[in-house]
Amino acid sequence: MAKLVSKTYGDALFEVALEEDKLDQFLEEVKAVKAAIDENQDLFKLMSHPKVVKEEKIKVVEDIFSGKVSRELVGLIRMIVDKGHFEQIDSVFTYFIDEVKEYRNIGTAYVTSALELTDAQKSAIEKRLLETTKYVTFEMHYNVDAAIIGGLVIRIGDRVVDSSVRTKLADLTRELSKIQLKAGECAP
Template identity: 30%
Template sequence: MAKLVSKRYALALFETGLELEKLEQFKEEINYVSNVLDAEPKIEMVLTHPKVTNNEKKELLDSLFKKNISQEMLNFLYVIIDKRRERYIKEISEYYDFLYNEEKNIVLATVVTAVPIGKAEEEKLKTTLTKKLNKDVQLKNVIDESIIGGVMLKVDNKVIDGSIKGQLDSMMKNLKAMRV
């Protein structure tokens, strides 16, 4: 249910952004609202509390966001309040990002390494992935010392594990299979 609601509202916002040619602006604004809610759980608690009236919730949104987001986004948040969908704002933001990335032909990739990769290696990997996937690649480097060395690459739902830990795990699995 939550996914369906989030998708429906994100799609409505996305289509409005397309129509008004404000896709990027709406992306920044809905992410800003979501980030504020993440950083301040008490605000989210007030927004989702059933005893707080819709008008009080709208006043809270005004005081928090009126200077930082467009009137269209504020109106969108008002609709969310009126329809009692406040608890889905973060999921709406996530799905909006997904729609935006699809529209702009962007793919998010995570490269996991034991130590930070250099700018040159990052650019080379980004260029290679861009050519291979035929999409604009946004690369994020995550440091995980437990992989010991090598690289683990995550793109969409695919994982390419070239880490030493992955190779050791694979060898251990093969050794256990040979014992039986």
Template identity: 55%
Template structure:
């Protein structure tokens, strides 16, 4: 159910932003709003509190955001609260951000290596990924995991390209286990 709620509201915000040709500004505002919600647990707790009436929640949201965000986003926040869906707000915003990234062909990539990659290696990896995918730009997160021994593990969405030495050794071991000596 929560996934359906985030999709319905996220799609509505996306479509409204597209209709008004305000996708980029709304996207930036939503990212800022996500940061605010992550940094202010008290605000989230207040919005999610079942004993606080909607009118109070609306007043607080209006006091905090009115004049600081676009009227479109303000109206969206008010609608979410009026419909009692404020608990789903982080998921709605995540869905919207992912939908915009998909629309703008921005790839979200995680690259894991055994050792820290140099700037040149990172640039080469990103260039190869842009060359071999339909993405226009990438948001890459690099991490180091010595357990992979060498090579790279690249995750793009739900796809994984694992060229690590650990995986290759595992494949060789499985192949050797299949062999039967006569």
């Protein structure tokens, strides 16, 4: 359900942004509103509270955001509140941001390594990703996890390339187990 909500509202905002040639403006506004909500948990609690009536929530939205962001974005937030989906507003905004990135061929890559990578290694990874994907640029996120022992795990969207030593050892263990099972079956 949450995925449907984020897709429905995110797609609607994206289409309006394209139609009105306001993609950059809406992107900046969405990021600002998302940051404001993320930073103000009391606002989120108020807007999500079941005992606060919708009309009061809509008034809060208008008081906070009218005149600061476009009327289209205020209207979208009002609609989300009116339909009782405020809890999913973060996923709506994340979906919209992801759609804009996809439209502009900007990839987001999450790279996990066992050790901290040098700038040269990071540059080589990004260069290789640009050569092997449709993206023209990447937002790179690096993480160190000693548990992978060595190699890299790279995630772009729902695609994962796992060349970690941990995974290779697990695969080898699984293969050896199969061999042992087959050898055990053949014994008299």
